Amino acid sequence: MAIYTKEEARQILEKALSYSTADTCEINLGGSESGNIRYARNTVSTSGHRSNQNLSVQSSFGKKSGSASIDEFDDESLRKVVQRAEELAKISPENPEFMEPLGPQSYDDAITYSEATAKITPEYRAMVANSSIEPAAANDVTAAGFLNDSAGFSAMMNSKGLFAYNKSTDISFTVTMRSNDGTGSGWVSRDFNDVNKFDAAEASKVAIDKALMSREAKAIEPGKYTVILEPAASIGLLGNMGGALNARTADEGRSFMSKEGGGTKLGQKIVDERVNIWSDPLHPDVPTATWNGAGQALKKMSWIENGVVKNLAYDRFWAKEKGVEAVPGPSNFIMEGGTASLEDLIKDTKKGILVTRLWYIRGVDPQTLLFTGLTRDGTFYIENGKIKHPVKNFRFNESPIIMLNNLETLGQQVRIDGNLIPYMKVRDFTFTSLSDAV
Amino acid sequence: MKRRNFIQYAGLGAGALMMPSLLMGSNISAEALLNPGLDVAAKKQLADVALNTAKSLGASYADARIGRYLNQYVFTREDKVQNVVNTESFGIGIRVIANGTWGFASTNNVSPDGIKKATEQAVAIAKANSKIQKDPVVLAPVKSHGEVSWKTPIKKDFKDVPVAEKVDLLLSANKAAMDNGANFVNSALFMVNEQKYFASTDGSYIDQDVHRIWPTFGVTAIDRSIGKFKSRQGLSAPMGLGYEYMDGLASEKIAGPEGTGLVGYRNSYDIVEDAILAAKQAKEMLTAKSVDAGKYDLVLDPNHLGLTIHESVGHPLELDRVLGYEANYAGTSFATLDKWKSGDFKYGSDIVNIVADKTQVGSLGAVGYDDEGVKTKQWDLVRGGILKNYQAIRDQVHMIGQNESHGCCYSQSWNDVQFQRMPNVSLEPGKEKYNINDMIKDVEKGIYIAGRGSYSIDQQRYNFQFGGTVFYEIKNGKIVGMLDDVAYQSNTQEFWNSCTKICDENDYRLFGSFFDGKGQPSQVSAVSHGSSTTRFNDVNVINTGRTI
Numbered sequence: 001m002a003i004y005t006k007e008e009a010r011q012i013l014e015k016a017l018s019y020s021t022a023d024t025c026e027i028n029l030g031g032s033e034s035g036n037i038r039y040a041r042n043t044v045s046t047s048g049h050r051s052n053q054n055l056s057v058q059s060s061f062g063k064k065s066g067s068a069s070i071d072e073f074d075d076e077s078l079r080k081v082v083q084r085a086e087e088l089a090k091i092s093p094e095n096p097e098f099m100e101p102l103g104p105q106s107y108d109d110a111i112t113y114s115e116a117t118a119k120i121t122p123e124y125r126a127m128v129a130n131s132s133i134e135p136a137a138a139n140d141v142t143a144a145g146f147l148n149d150s151a152g153f154s155a156m157m158n159s160k161g162l163f164a165y166n167k168s169t170d171i172s173f174t175v176t177m178r179s180n181d182g183t184g185s186g187w188v189s190r191d192f193n194d195v196n197k198f199d200a201a202e203a204s205k206v207a208i209d210k211a212l213m214s215r216e217a218k219a220i221e222p223g224k225y226t227v228i229l230e231p232a233a234s235i236g237l238l239g240n241m242g243g244a245l246n247a248r249t250a251d252e253g254r255s256f257m258s259k260e261g262g263g264t265k266l267g268q269k270i271v272d273e274r275v276n277i278w279s280d281p282l283h284p285d286v287p288t289a290t291w292n293g294a295g296q297a298l299k300k301m302s303w304i305e306n307g308v309v310k311n312l313a314y315d316r317f318w319a320k321e322k323g324v325e326a327v328p329g330p331s332n333f334i335m336e337g338g339t340a341s342l343e344d345l346i347k348d349t350k351k352g353i354l355v356t357r358l359w360y361i362r363g364v365d366p367q368t369l370l371f372t373g374l375t376r377d378g379t380f381y382i383e384n385g386k387i388k389h390p391v392k393n394f395r396f397n398e399s400p401i402i403m404l405n406n407l408e409t410l411g412q413q414v415r416i417d418g419n420l421i422p423y424m425k426v427r428d429f430t431f432t433s434l435s436d437a438v
Numbered sequence: 439m440k441r442r443n444f445i446q447y448a449g450l451g452a453g454a455l456m457m458p459s460l461l462m463g464s465n466i467s468a469e470a471l472l473n474p475g476l477d478v479a480a481k482k483q484l485a486d487v488a489l490n491t492a493k494s495l496g497a498s499y500a501d502a503r504i505g506r507y508l509n510q511y512v513f514t515r516e517d518k519v520q521n522v523v524n525t526e527s528f529g530i531g532i533r534v535i536a537n538g539t540w541g542f543a544s545t546n547n548v549s550p551d552g553i554k555k556a557t558e559q560a561v562a563i564a565k566a567n568s569k570i571q572k573d574p575v576v577l578a579p580v581k582s583h584g585e586v587s588w589k590t591p592i593k594k595d596f597k598d599v600p601v602a603e604k605v606d607l608l609l610s611a612n613k614a615a616m617d618n619g620a621n622f623v624n625s626a627l628f629m630v631n632e633q634k635y636f637a638s639t640d641g642s643y644i645d646q647d648v649h650r651i652w653p654t655f656g657v658t659a660i661d662r663s664i665g666k667f668k669s670r671q672g673l674s675a676p677m678g679l680g681y682e683y684m685d686g687l688a689s690e691k692i693a694g695p696e697g698t699g700l701v702g703y704r705n706s707y708d709i710v711e712d713a714i715l716a717a718k719q720a721k722e723m724l725t726a727k728s729v730d731a732g733k734y735d736l737v738l739d740p741n742h743l744g745l746t747i748h749e750s751v752g753h754p755l756e757l758d759r760v761l762g763y764e765a766n767y768a769g770t771s772f773a774t775l776d777k778w779k780s781g782d783f784k785y786g787s788d789i790v791n792i793v794a795d796k797t798q799v800g801s802l803g804a805v806g807y808d809d810e811g812v813k814t815k816q817w818d819l820v821r822g823g824i825l826k827n828y829q830a831i832r833d834q835v836h837m838i839g840q841n842e843s844h845g846c847c848y849s850q851s852w853n854d855v856q857f858q859r860m861p862n863v864s865l866e867p868g869k870e871k872y873n874i875n876d877m878i879k880d881v882e883k884g885i886y887i888a889g890r891g892s893y894s895i896d897q898q899r900y901n902f903q904f905g906g907t908v909f910y911e912i913k914n915g916k917i918v919g920m921l922d923d924v925a926y927q928s929n930t931q932e933f934w935n936s937c938t939k940i941c942d943e944n945d946y947r948l949f950g951s952f953f954d955g956k957g958q959p960s961q962v963s964a965v966s967h968g969s970s971t972t973r974f975n976d977v978n979v980i981n982t983g984r985t986i
Contacts, residue, residue: 122566144765260665435901
C-alpha cells in the first residue's frame with residue numbers, strides 16, 4: 001500500500017463524495033504499513049508485516065445514518081460503498097444524538113512523520129533484536145523483546161466542506177531481561193515517531209543492568225512507603241485518571257468527577273497544586289495528529305491546572321445539551337516536571353522504594369478511582385540516599401488522586417507510550433501484599 | 439497504559455462498553471452477512487498458490503489460512519439504539535519455515551498474484567531472521583487429514599435473525615432495568631462467525647465454520663444526594679452457541695442460593711429476567727454493608743470462579759509462558775518445568791481435577807481442528823491436585839519430551855500469526871451429590887460471590903486479587919445480606935489447596951472470556967471455563983472502600 005499524499009487522498013475523497021445523494025456525507029480514508037519482530041530465549045521467535053487500507057463512508061438522511069467501508073478505491077468500488085452506506089442509512093432507526101458533520105476547520109500542520117521510520121527494513125528489525133540478544137547472552141541474561149514500527153496516513157472529507165489530512169510514523173520497543181538464575185528481571189520501554197532517536201543498545205543495557213541489580217530480592221513488609229515512581233510506573237495510574245475526565249459521565253453522576261449533590265468537580269482542586277496536566281499535539285517530543293476522527297481541531301488543552309480540574313471532555317452532542325463549547329478528548333498527556341534527575345531523587349530519599357513499572361492494573365472502585373496492580377521488573381529499597389538492595393514485588397491498592405495529593409517531588413520528564421511524564425516522589429503509597437513473582 | 443487506551447477511556451463513560459477495534463473488519467449490510475463467500479474448491483486453489491510458492495522459494499513448511507470473519511454487534515443504552523455494526527474481514531495469512539525460522543505475512547488481496555507476493559514476503563522475513571536464529575523450529579508430526587470440514591453445532595444462525603428482533607430484545611431488557619429502579623443501562627450483543635480455511639504442506643485442507651455469541655449489559659444505580667453510584671453487570675456467559683442462547687429456556691436455569699434471587703444460566707440466557715434483578719441489586723448495593731476485612735470461607739459461583747480458573751490455572755500452564763516466550767508481555771509462570779517433572783507438585787487439594795479441552799459443545803474454544811491443522815482433544819492439566827501437563831502446540835511439545843501437539847494453536851484473524859492460546863480450562867464437578875444450598879448450610883463465616891469483577895494477578899501467577907459482581911455474607915449456614923467493598927487476595931497454590939468442596943454436575947456451568955489478550959502484537963481469543971459452585975476455606979478478604 002502506498003502512503004497517499006494529501007493531494008492523492010483529496011482526489012479519492014472528492015471522487016467518493018461526488019457519488020453522495022444523502023443529506024450529509026462524511027468519509028474517512030486511511031492506510032498503514034507496519035512491521036514487527038519478536039524475540040525470546042535470546043533468539044527470534046516471530047516476525048511479521050501488515051498492510052491495511054480502508055475508506056469508510058457515513059451517510060445520513062435526517063437523523064438516520066448508515067456506514068459502509070471498503071479497501072479498494074477504483075471508481076466503481078467508491079460508487080458502491082457510498083450507495084451501500086445510503087441504503088443502510090435509509091433503513092436505520094433515528095439516532096436522537098445525531099450531530100451534523102462539522103464545516104471547514106483550520107488545523108495546524110502535524111509533526112508526526114519521519115521518512116527514516118517509514119523506511120525500516122526486516123534487516124533493521126533483526127539488528128535491533130540482536131542489539132538485545134548479544135549483550136544479554138554476554139551477561140548471563142535472557143532477552144525477550146518486541147519492536148513494532150508503522151507508517152500510515154489518515155484523511156477525511158465531508159459534504160460540509162471539511163478536509164483533513166495527516167501522515168505519521170512511530171516505533172515502539174520493549175525488552176524484558178531475566179537473569180539466568182531466575183532471580184532478577186529488568187525491563188525498558190521506548191517509543192518515538194522518529195526512529196533516529198532510538199538506540200536499541202542503550203535501551204537494552206538499561207534492562208540488563210536492572211536484571212542484574214534486582215537479583216535475590218529481599219522481602220520487606222507491605223505497608224505505606226515513600227516511592228519514587230519511574231514514568232513507566234505512574235503512567236498506568238495517571239492514564240486511568242484520564243478516563244474520568246469525561247463531562248457526560250460526570251454530569252450523569254457516575255464518575256469520580258461527579259459532585260455530591262449534583263454537578264461536576266470542574267473548577268475544584270482535587271490534587272496537589274504542583275500538578276499540571278495538559279495535552280498538546282504539537283509538542284516536539286510527543287507529537288500527535290492535529291485533528292480527531294470527528295474532524296475537530298486538536299489544540300493545546302489544559303486538564304489539571306495547579307491541582308484544579310480545568311476542563312472536562314465534551315463530545316459535540318453533550319456540549320449542545322449543556323450549552324457549552326465542545327472539548328475534544330486529549331490525544332496525548334503531558335505532565336509538568338521538575339529539574340531533578342532520577343539520581344537526584346534517590347539521593348534526597350532517606351527511606352523509600354524505587355518502582356520501575358506497575359503492571360496488571362485494574363480498577364477496583366470507580367467511585368474513588370481505586371486501582372490495584374503489582375510492581376514488576378526492578379523494585380529497589382532506598383536508604384539514606386542510596387539504593388540498598390532489591391525488594392520483592394508488591395501488590396498495591398491505590399488511587400491516582402491520593403497519589404497526586406501525596407506528591408513530594410517532581411523530576412524530569414520522559415516520553416512513555418506517547419505521553420510525557422515526570423519522575424515522581426510520592427509519600428504513603430499503599431502496598432497491600434507481597435508477591436513471589438520475579 | 440498506551441496512549442490510545444487513554445483516549446479510549448477518556449472518551450467513554452463508566453457504563454460504556456469497550457470493544458477492541460482490531461476485531462473490526464469492513465462495514466457491510468446485515469443481508470451481506472448471508473453471502474456464502476468463496477466455495478471450498480476455490481479456497482483450495484488459492485491456498486495451493488501459497489503452498490507451492492513457499493516450496494519453490496525453499497520453505498521446508500508452509501500453511502495458509504483463508505479467513506472470512508463476520509461480526510454483528512448491537513449497542514443500546516436505555517431506550518436508544520446506539521449502533522448496529524455488521525462487518526466482514528477477508529484475507530489470507532501465510533506462515534512459512536525457511537532456514538529453520540518462522541516467517542509470516544498476510545494480505546487482503548486474495549488473488550493468485552496477491553498471495554504470491556505475500557508468500558514471498560513471508561519467506562524473505564524468515565530468511566532475514568534466520569541469521570540470528572539460534573534454535574531452529576522443530577515441528578511435532580501431524581497426520582494429513584485430507585479434505586475435511588467442521589461446524590459449531592448451532593440451532594439458530596445469528597445471521598438469519600432480523601436485526602430488529604435483536605434490538606427489541608435489548609431494549610426490552612433495558613426497559614425492564616429502568617422500570618425496576620436503574621438510572622442507566624447499556625446493553626450489547628456480540629455475534630461472531632469465523633469461516634476459516636486451513637491448508638498446509640502436510641497435506642490437510644480444513645474448512646471450518648465457527649460461531650460465538652455474547653449478550654451483556656451494565657446497569658447503574660445512583661444516589662446523587664450522597665454522591666454514590668454502583669453498577670451491576672449481566673450474569674450471562676459468552677458461549678460457542680448460536681442465537682438460540684437468547685431463548686431463556688426455563689430448563690437451562692439453576693436457582694442460586696436462597697435469599698439472593700440469583701439464577702444460574704446454562705445453555706440458555708434470560709436477559710430480561712437478569713436485567714430486572716440487576717436493577718434491584720444495583721440499588722441494594724448503594725446501601726450494602728461494607729465488609730470487615732479478615733479470613734472468610736468463599737463460596738464461588740461458576741460465573742465468578744471461571745475467571746479465577748482462567749487467571750490462576752489457565753495462564754500459568756501455557757507452555758510458552760513457562761518457557762519464557764511471553765516474558766516481555768504477559769509474563770512467565772510459577773509452574774516451572776522442574777515442578778511438573780517432579781510428578782508430585784501439589785497444585786491443589788485432592789479434589790481438584792482440571793482439564794483442558796477444545797471439543798466441549800457450547801464452549802468458546804470448541805473447534806474440530808486448531809489453526810495449524812491439529813485435530814482437537816481433551817487432556818488433563820491437574821488430576822487429584824497434582825500438576826500433570828501444560829498447553830502446547832506443534833513447535834513446543836518437543837521441549838517437554840512429547841511428540842503430539844495438544845491442538846490449541848489459534849490466530850484471531852487471517853491478518854495475525856497463529857500461536858499457542860488457552861483451550862477451555864475447566865474444573866470437574868464434585869462426585870458426590872451436593873448442591874449450592876447444601877454448601878451454604880455448611881459455612882459458618884463466609885462470603886458468596888457471583889459474577890466477574892476487578893481481577894489482577896502477577897506476571898508469574900502467584901499473587902492475585904479478585905473482586906466480583908455481587909457479594910453476600912454467609913453467617914452460620916445462612917445468607918444474611920449483601921456486602922460491598924469485597925476483594926480477596928491469595929496465592930495460587932495456597933488458594934487451590936484450600937479448595938474443600940465442589941457441587942455436583944447438576945450445578946456445572948460455563949463462564950467465558952470473549953476478549954482474552956496475549957502476544958505481541960496483542961491478539962484476542964475466546965475461551966470458556968466450566969465449574970460447579972466451589973468452596974475455598976480461610977481466604978484473605980480485604981476492604982476496598984476509601985474516602986477521598
